[in-house]
Amino acid sequence: MQKPLILTAAAAFTLATPAIAETPVLTVLTYDSFTSEWGPGPAVEAAFEETCGCDLQFVGAGDGAALLARLQLEGPSTEADIVLGLDTNLTAAARETGLFAPHGVSADLTLPIAWEDDEFMPFDWGYFAFVANKGAKAPNSLRALADSDTKIVIQDPRSSTPGLGLLMWVQAAYGNDAGALWADLADNILTVTPGWTEAYGLFLEGEADAVLSYTTSPAYHLIAEEDDSKVAWPFDEGHYMQVEVAGKVAGTDQPDLANAFMAFITSEAFQSIIPTTNWMYPAVTPADGLPAGFETLITPAKALLLSPEDALASRPAALDAWRTALSQ
Template sequence: MKYLAFAAGLVGASAALAETPQLTVYTYDSFVSDWGPGPQIEKAFETECGCDLKFVGMGDGAALLARLKLEGARSEADVVLGLDTSLIAAAKETGLFAGSDVEADYTLPIEWRDDVFAPYDWGYFAFVHDKDLQAPGNFRALAESDLKIVIQDPRSSTPGLGLLMWVKAAYGDEAETIWQGLANNVVTVTKGWSEAYGLFLEGEADMVLSYTTSPAYHLIAEEDDSKTAAAFDEGHYLQVEVVGKLAGSDQPDLADRFIAFMVSDTAQSILPTTNWMYPAVMPEAGLPSGFDTLIAPEKALLLPNEDIPTVRDEALQEWLGALSQ
């Protein structure tokens, strides 16, 4: 009888497990790291939804889109979290995303209007360095210096692509000349942000392509105020990270609930000190202490989404040509 009761218990547990809906979210590696927002977001959302939230990390933001293009309508993903303003147009061209009607009181530096993607955080690209470094004030000065920098590959990384857009937005037709000047400063090009930042922390470069908010991590999490971001007088390129639902999702309602959760006060309060970006919706408690010490770019640069595919192709060829010489 004990064996029968035990077997019945297993059947009951299996049935309960089978009834638990699963939501699969593709995202970038740093989001699901132990120190990233993934673990806290997963715990908070599962408490609310009674579901199994499964994060799948795969490289950086640009790698996400490449994976989706490869999988097509066969993708197991219900939601993709981690594309950004430089990839929105290309993502929509795939026809893989469904509309989203999530509304929120966004506190972005730009007006947000998009019926497919919802923003969850934002920041400015910048070169991070030690405070004792005499940092350049623009790309021309950086190119004229002997400083060594680590950057990310624009074909796999959203910061890497953001850097191409930054140079293009600031210099237009002169971008190729800027890259020719910067080529000697580049120590290496990494696949993603984590690798690049790690090399910088190991002392392999003087500066690393990251965000104006990156020093907040060292200040708040490590009580280390030795890092800062260089303020460039051309302005800094804006990145808005977004979340979207796949048209082929077999959990469309749950996907909508997750997207709405990502702009809720619960999730937005988690992001500043785990993803180290500005929240898309200001939390009721405001920003954590330490964010007030960050540089504030005087000029925000952002190319129109519809122009980026064309600009990207041109900028990528300029970048490849300069770094291959």
């Protein structure tokens, strides 16, 4: 790719039409880290192309929120056939665009909650959690964390999906008292970062005692780096979930391939790739179970999740409470 780059650039200027391909192309719009070399993308592509007789192309666009914005920018003329990587905090807004069609797939999902959504199909899920070094003094609830002198790094709910997840976590666990919890949490917050990357980086540099991430984060360190020093703190109020979903674009020019892909998402081949590439729980546990190391992770006693509609509706007030409490 690198050498004929200039040629490619020149060709791109002159040839506005896509290269004519023998095989049909299925375009999947997804977030960056899904399609990156270190994400599930390459393996998923190989597995699907084995059976579909097609060319599966991923288009990466920032994170989950950027993905939705991208789709809204493109509107009905989007080339995407599938959108993969929204979460339940975004699906209500995604549904409002009217760009999605029912997925028509039924699968035995192994989510800790019941799933009834005929437009969006989960492909993986996880619990938000504070991740810390083993041996650090561990609070056992959000309230205990707020009352401790533990220093944490969180993400901004206005620019980051985990940040929004924490906002919804506090909202789901404390409802009308969410503002009070944030006020008490304010002195624990070392800083608020624009995205997960900055926050996790600061934590690994030893800046904070804990960082908002996922219960599955320690699995990465354990499995990929053989480092068992990271733990997630179990909290009594329960843990807010992130359920990542895919949807079929109504105006797809490849309806059969799109349907095949939606069915493929919950298949063994796709689901067995997820745990050690996306570092989340698969939506359908593979027959062989989860990879070794996942059994060491904490299992929250209670799963919290607002419905997409509630999540969307409560966001403005929750954001205000957050900003007011943290701006003191």
